[in-house]
Amino acid sequence: QKEVEQNSGPLSVPEGAIASLNCTYSDRGSQSFFWYRQYSGKSPELIMFIYSNGDKEDGRFTAQLNKASQYVSLLIRDSQPSDSATYLCAVNMKTSYDKVIFGPGTSLSVIP
């Protein structure tokens, strides 16, 4: 099992819809979880960070964490064409040292 898994996509949603991105991870001891957005050829930029079970909302973005089920999701409400990008899930697995593992990313396309 890979340490951090995501649906590779591409995921296509119409403008104004809700985009749902999912991520699962293997290490139950993981403590912090991140969603990064990456436009083609650009560097990843942090959009959400969560460390407690439940939901965390920031504008149109909501991160959901369920440690018992070992998954973290990202919801994008009122999707806009500018949200079209690859979304990387990252997990801080505190094993013998701090180790951040990135998933392969999910490509999102918002259709006008």
Added chain:
Amino acid sequence: DADVTQTPRNRITKTGKRIMLECSQTKGHDRMYWYRQDPGLGLQLIYYSFDVKDINKGEISDGYSVSRQAQAKFSLSLESAIPNQTALYFCATSDGYWETQYFGPGTRLLVL
């Protein structure tokens, strides 16, 4: 000014040449990282450094070396470049607690 800078931004080199990619940061973070990204793939960790005297290999360190000249500077060298090292290279820093990663703009490397 950008918090994490990388030079050069683009580089074309020939097989067998030694090249160096440089990274500087003004965030005051002790932790610095070098990642490689291939088209359609996630981020792979090459080397990481938790302070000036602490340097560690990542998942794919073969063919690479690093130097941490100061808290703010972390350089990546390709000792003898080969075509399959053609990729996008990112430097990142982290805050050392939750491990939020802050990325530089990337260096696009082409090895002929």
